[in-house]
Amino acid sequence: MRAFKLLPACKDYLWGGDRLRTDFHVHSDLHPLAEAWVLSAHPDGPSVLPDGTTLPDYLAANPGAAGTHCASFEEFxxxxxxxxxxxxxxxxVHPSDDYALAHEGQYGKTEMWxxxxxxxxxxxxxGFRHTITPDEFAERIRNNTLPEVLNAVPVHKGDVFFIPSGTLHAICKGIVIAEIQQNSNVTYRIYDYGRLGADGKPRALHIPQAMAVTQLCPPAPQDFGPHLGSCRYFTTDAAxxxxxxxxxxxxxxxxLITAGEGTLEMDGETxxxxxxDSVFIPAGAGAYxxxxxxxALVTRV
Structure with missing residues (x-):
């Protein structure tokens, strides 16, 4: 069997809790435990193979393992x-590729939850409940009334949201999410409830950048046919x-195993x-x- 499990890179952002540890068996000494990057070749937090090799190093040593579709990208x-x-x-909000490459030196971010x-x-x-003007956007940022015009969506287990770059968004309290996204870590904060960071100072906002990239309208309807979500960077299905x-x-x-227990069977092994559990099956490994x-959530490119 050529498939292997990945160990995640973990993040202790101030809004996190403890459910990744209790519900998803993520092993980490971080408190709070906000995020587990279960499939990551990003330098800010690469996933790790059982032998201690990082995923980027594995992919560099095994260039065919990502597949021919991935070969058309400069990075995983x-x-x-x-x-x-x-x-x-x-x-x-997250920027488009064009904006992020011009201003951040990395790609933008389209994602799904x-x-x-x-x-x-x-x-x-x-997104927004209705289209607003750039002037209203700026004024609501200044007077802290931005949430009044946002599309607040009640959520339930199993809901799916596709979030193209430029779509204003926020995960709110009491939600556990699997996020499938472009390989990027560029985020522009617009509003942060006046919170202080670990250094005791207000967390940085990125107002000029956000104003330059935000689509000031409701999100467009999406139809991915049989898939939960699909774009040139990833296709994800539920199974x-x-x-x-x-x-x-x-x-x-x-x-990505999201509930229950089971076995992966390949080449006579289990x-x-x-x-x-985060399982990477290399391109060309065959049937499973x-x-x-x-x-599970099943993702490929």
């Missing part, structure tokens, strides 16, 4: 996270065991699966079968 194109929002995240759990009455911000698939030469396959009672 996708990043997958588990996110535990015990408190509200900042209201924020799959809600893994949500407390009663949980909601998130997803419940038993199910089968194959890692062909075009792309690796990534399995691998146990549990919530939070997932058995048992687990659920």
């Amino acid at each position: 194109p996708v990043l997958v996270k588990l996110i535990d929002a015990k408190k509200d995240l900042s209201i924020q 799959v809600v893994l759990d949500a407390e009663p009455d949980a909601f998130l911000y997803y 419940a065991a038993p199910f089968t698939g194959a890692a062909d030469e075009a792309s690796f396959v990534h399995l 691998m146990p699966l549990a919530p939070g 079968r997932v058995a048992g009672g687990c659920k």
Whole structure:
């Protein structure tokens, strides 16, 4: 079996909780535990193979493992996270590739969220309720009334949100999410509830950048056919065991186990699966079968 599990890079952002540790078996000494980057080749937090090799080093040594679709990108194109929002995240936006490459030296960020759990009455911000002008946007930022015109969406376990670059958004408290995104770490905070960072100072805002990239309108409807979400950087599906698939030469396959237990079967070998497991199946590895009672998000490029 050529498939292997990845160990995540973890982040202790101030809004995090402890559910990634208790519900998804993420091992970390960080408190709070806000994010686990379960599939990451980003320099700010690469995932690690069982032998201690980072995913970027593995991909450099095995260039065919990502697949021919990934070869068309300058860098590994996708990043997958588990996110535990015990408190509200900042209201924020991500830039397009063109803007980010010109101003940040890295790519922009299109992403999607799959809600893994949500407390009663949980909601998130997803674009605007109606189109506003740049002048109103600037004024509402100045007088701290921006949330009044945002699209506050009640959320439930299983909900999916696709968030193209330029879409203003915020995960709010009481939500656990799987995020599949471009391989980028560029975020422009617009509003942060006046919170202080670990240094005792207000966290930085990025108002000029946000004003330059934010789409001041409701999010456009999305239709991905049989997929949960799809773009040139990733395609993600939901699957419940038993199910089968194959890692062909075009792309690796990534399995994120979101619930239940099961086994991955390949080449006559089996691998146990549990919530939070992040499994990388290299391109060209061939057919696989997932058995048992687990659920998974299946991502490829």
